[in-house]
Amino acid sequence: EAEVAQSPRYKITEKSQAVAFWCDPISGHATLYWYRQILGQGPELLVQFQDESVVDDSQLPKDRFSAERLKGVDSTLKIQPAELGDSAMYLCASSPSGATDTQYFGPGTRLTVL
Amino acid sequence: GENVEQHPSTLSVQEGDSAVIKCTYSDSASNYFPWYKQELGKRPQLIIDIRSNVGEKKDQRIAVTLNKTAKHFSLHITETQPEDSAVYFCAASTETSGSRLTFGEGTQLTVNP
Numbered sequence: 001e002a003e004v005a006q007s008p009r010y011k012i013t014e015k016s017q018a019v020a021f022w023c024d025p026i027s028g029h030a031t032l033y034w035y036r037q038i039l040g041q042g043p044e045l046l047v048q049f050q051d052e053s054v055v056d057d058s059q060l061p062k063d064r065f066s067a068e069r070l071k072g073v074d075s076t077l078k079i080q081p082a083e084l085g086d087s088a089m090y091l092c093a094s095s096p097s098g099a100t101d102t103q104y105f106g107p108g109t110r111l112t113v114l
Numbered sequence: 115g116e117n118v119e120q121h122p123s124t125l126s127v128q129e130g131d132s133a134v135i136k137c138t139y140s141d142s143a144s145n146y147f148p149w150y151k152q153e154l155g156k157r158p159q160l161i162i163d164i165r166s167n168v169g170e171k172k173d174q175r176i177a178v179t180l181n182k183t184a185k186h187f188s189l190h191i192t193e194t195q196p197e198d199s200a201v202y203f204c205a206a207s208t209e210t211s212g213s214r215l216t217f218g219e220g221t222q223l224t225v226n227p
Binding site for chain 1: 118120148150156157158159160163203205213214215216217218219220
């Protein structure tokens with residue numbers, strides 16, 4: 001069964017450093033999502049792509065976060081500079097075409113900012 | 115925007131008992147309601163979902179009910195087993211929101227042997 005892949009699984013960094021996370025969605029899925037999950041809370045959407053285009057980045061802190069999906073397949077989420085409050089699980093999800101399709105989640109990247 | 119509230123935050127039951135988790139949503143345009151199970155350190159996994167054109171859906175020991183008038187939906191797990199222990203999240207989305215899922219805060223379910 002195809003799954004969403006993410007790397008790295010764990011990342012420890014110091015504040016003010018730059019970090020990047022990678023996501024490879026299920027093959028053929030046009031919609032890709034990045035969520036942030038703070039410990040003890042539900043995931044919160046950061047950015048949504050339809051193919052290579054951003055369709056929703058209203059919750060993305062654009063002064064420090066950026067995301068791209070250049071060829072409409074895999075995606076990178078970057079934080080520069082990282083802050084203590086960025087410590088969280090970063091989850092990537094994909095769905096066939098968005099709308100109300102099922103979203104399939106990757107294993108996540110656990111970020112710790114020291 | 116959409117707001118989803120989930121109760122209870124923790125739930126402890128004896129093996130074999132039933133468990134019920136309830137969620138309310140604010141946006142009457144929401145039309146898709148998935149439930150995810152997340153075990154410690156693992157990815158959220160879809161266990162059941164329901165769309166607004168039906169009131170109930172069952173899959174073996176799991177069922178979801180939807181009351182659109184009251185804007186709430188519930189997860190029912192019967193004959194609970196220790197492996198059901200996990201955090202359960204409800205979510206809601208609308209096509210007009212671009213399929214953004216708004217999640218509840220989660221319910222830690224513990225099934226005691």
